[in-house]
Amino acid sequence: MSTGTLAAMAGCLGGLTGSSDTDNVAVSDRTGERALDRAAGSLNKAAQSLDALDDLENPEDVEFDPQEPRSHLSAAREHLETAESELGDDRTSDIGTLRSYADALEGLIAVTVAVTDDTITDDIEAVNAALEEDGDLDAANETVDERNETVTGARERHEESTATIESIDGDRLGELSGIDLADLADGAAALGDAVTSLETLTETYDATLSEDDGFGALERGRDQLENDEYEDAQAEFETAEATFAASLDRLETGRSESPEGYADYFETASCQNGHLRDAAAAFAEAAAAAAARDPIAAENHRNQGEDSLDAVGSCPD
Secondary structure, eight states, X not given: OXXXXXXXXXXXXXXOOSOSSOTXXXXXXXXXXXXXXXXXXXXXXXXXXXXXXXXTTSGGGOOOOTHHHHHHHHHHHHHHHHHHHHSXXXXXXXXXXXXXXXXXXXXXXXXXXXXXXXXHHHHHHHHHHHXXXXXXXXXXXXXXXXXXXXXXXXXXXXXHHHHHHHHSOHHHHHHHHOOOHHHHHHHHHHHHHHHHHHHHHHHHHHHHTOTTTSHHHHHHHHHHHHTTOHXXXXXXXXXXXXXXXXXXXXXXXXXXXXXXXXXXXXXXXXXXXXXXXXXXXXXXXXXXXXXXTOHHHHHHHHHHHHHHHHXXXXXXX
């Protein structure tokens, strides 16, 4: 579902209603009503700013500046403060509805910033270089940790926004702002697919690079194999193999829901983990053969492992 649906919720910005039944009521001061209408208009403008997200199939190609929609949100909240101070208790529910609308938009804007960040490519390339060229794994782990923290935060914000959208009275929101709540939900769903895909990637790289169970275990096993510590080496290799296999399964599951723009990332990560899994399995066989005093089999398996490691550098070919 394209997040262009978010633009549709901008509605009729010039024809917003402030109350469902005020025609027969004499009022001397419409400050509160005007503030409520202006709040709805500012919120719709914030939603309209998300029109840049017409195609989230290629998130990193989207140029998104959150300053404008956040400015509209700030203005809307100020108008709602005025409305609350001027209107009676009978409008408390309406003010709450628009505040929920603002909360949902604020969360979606934050998620959009995370999924359209063009530095994601730089981080992935740095991690790939560490895996493929025997690079700085400590720096790569730090990069993945930072990105994972950002993406996890975005996923949590998305969950909060989705829950807020589900709590809004769609009929009343439509009367107040002229938007269709279903359009807002559709836009949130599209952002959810993108942030979930990113989280799959970052969690996978985190496991693959893990010093305890992933690449770290593979490297320890190789050192132990060199030092004729065959049983310990085999255990490390088997741990690494299981980790890479789990990462591969995670990627295969996540690929189907991933935006097209992330397809290359998934393909490369799958290729890497496939070769790493094969390398760890071959090294485990080498360690077992060496422990069984079968040097020829051990050497053959070891060569297979080295070939698989070398193939990581050719991914995604």
